[in-house]
Amino acid sequence: MHVLEIRRLTKKFGDVHAVDQLSLSVREGEIFGLLGPNGAGKSTTILMIASLLPMTDGEIRIFGRNIAEHPKFAKQQIGLVPQDLAIYEEMTAYENVAFFAGLYGLRGKELRSRAEEALAFVGLEDKRNRYAKTFSGGMKRRLNIACAIAHRPKLIILDEPTVGIDPHSRQSILSAVRRLNEAGSTVLYTSHYMEEVESLCTRIAVMDHGKVIAEGTLPQLTSVVTDRREIVVTLRETDRVKEDALLDIPGVRTVVRDDHRLLIETDAEVNNLNAVIRALTASGVEIADIGTRRPNLETVFLSLTGRSLRDD
Numbered sequence: 001m002h003v004l005e006i007r008r009l010t011k012k013f014g015d016v017h018a019v020d021q022l023s024l025s026v027r028e029g030e031i032f033g034l035l036g037p038n039g040a041g042k043s044t045t046i047l048m049i050a051s052l053l054p055m056t057d058g059e060i061r062i063f064g065r066n067i068a069e070h071p072k073f074a075k076q077q078i079g080l081v082p083q084d085l086a087i088y089e090e091m092t093a094y095e096n097v098a099f100f101a102g103l104y105g106l107r108g109k110e111l112r113s114r115a116e117e118a119l120a121f122v123g124l125e126d127k128r129n130r131y132a133k134t135f136s137g138g139m140k141r142r143l144n145i146a147c148a149i150a151h152r153p154k155l156i157i158l159d160e161p162t163v164g165i166d167p168h169s170r171q172s173i174l175s176a177v178r179r180l181n182e183a184g185s186t187v188l189y190t191s192h193y194m195e196e197v198e199s200l201c202t203r204i205a206v207m208d209h210g211k212v213i214a215e216g217t218l219p220q221l222t223s224v225v226t227d228r229r230e231i232v233v234t235l236r237e238t239d240r241v242k243e244d245a246l247l248d249i250p251g252v253r254t255v256v257r258d259d260h261r262l263l264i265e266t267d268a269e270v271n272n273l274n275a276v277i278r279a280l281t282a283s284g285v286e287i288a289d290i291g292t293r294r295p296n297l298e299t300v301f302l303s304l305t306g307r308s309l310r311d312d
């Protein structure tokens with residue numbers, strides 16, 4: 001059964017194709033990852049799924065029903081955790097969750113027990129009476145999640161829920177997502193952190209410029225680049241790097257600068273590490289660290305687009 005089906009979804013902002021003929025399906029029970037760099041179109045896609053932004057073209061179905069024809073049904077099935085916090089600073093944690101649960105039609109005893117349950121889910125039960133304005137960034141993100149899940153939605157959509165928060169809150173959020181999934185919710189999770197998507201998601205769509213450029217399980221996605229390996233060099237500064245010299249080395253396919261790192265995609269069977277080190281030192285750069293790694297989602301993105309996922 002498909003919880004979500006998107007067909008040829010398009011959103012234009014003037015001349016910008018934020019989402020461009022995007023099609024994908026999410027099956028019941030999945031944690032489906034939407035991975036892409038900033039500006040790929042993830043948030044725009046999610047806002048259209050949640051009926052918060054009109055689409056330019058295309059179709060979205062939730063449990064087989066077109067959301068344009070069944071907006072109320074669609075809304076009941078979805079719990080949206082938006083990227084921008086949607087909580088009230090002047091209300092307590094409990095009041096926030098109860099308010100959103102009320103918007104979804106919960107009342108009385110049921111509302112109270114579901115609100116408590118949602119707070120416990122994100123580990124905020126002992127902070128229930130504290131005002132949201134006193135919370136840390138990570139606690140606000142967790143409260144944001146509690147607000148979206150009290151009505152027990154079948155599809156939970158989280159838009160980059162771990163951006164800019166402390167490691168403890170990040171782990172707590174990832175664990176809450178796993179437990180929500182184990183308790184029966186299907187999850188659509190967007191991120192530009194490849195490590196999160198790799199460890200959390202059962203299936204992944206890689207997005208770039210409003211389109212899905214690859215889709216599958218992690219082994220399926222990385223199988224297209226098993227003949228590759230990545231040399232990751234950390235440098236004191238990348239100004240002096242001569243990309244042409246690196247690209248002349250046998251086996252080297254692409255060279256991408258990513259902040260203070262150089263990502264060099266190379267054929268797996270060619271032993272060219274020494275040649276890379278020689279080329280770098282010859283151009284006068286100082287190597288802080290160098291290593292190789294097997295293909296991961298970043299390699300997949302690099303080989304498909306010639307850019308780093310963190311090229312933002």
Ligand SMILES: Nc1ncnc2c1ncn2[C@@H]1O[C@H](COP(=O)(O)OP(=O)(O)OP(=O)(O)O)[C@@H](O)[C@H]1O
Pocket residue numbers: 013016017018019036037038039040041042043044045083160192
């Ligand atoms: N309201 C808007 N008006 C004009 N352009 C927009 C609007 N919202 C988004 N865009 C543009 O659409 C494209 C996709 O943006 P979107 O926010 O969906 O990307 P994203 O993958 O979610 O990235 P981020 O991680 O930065 O949120 C970008 O080029 C963005 O500038």
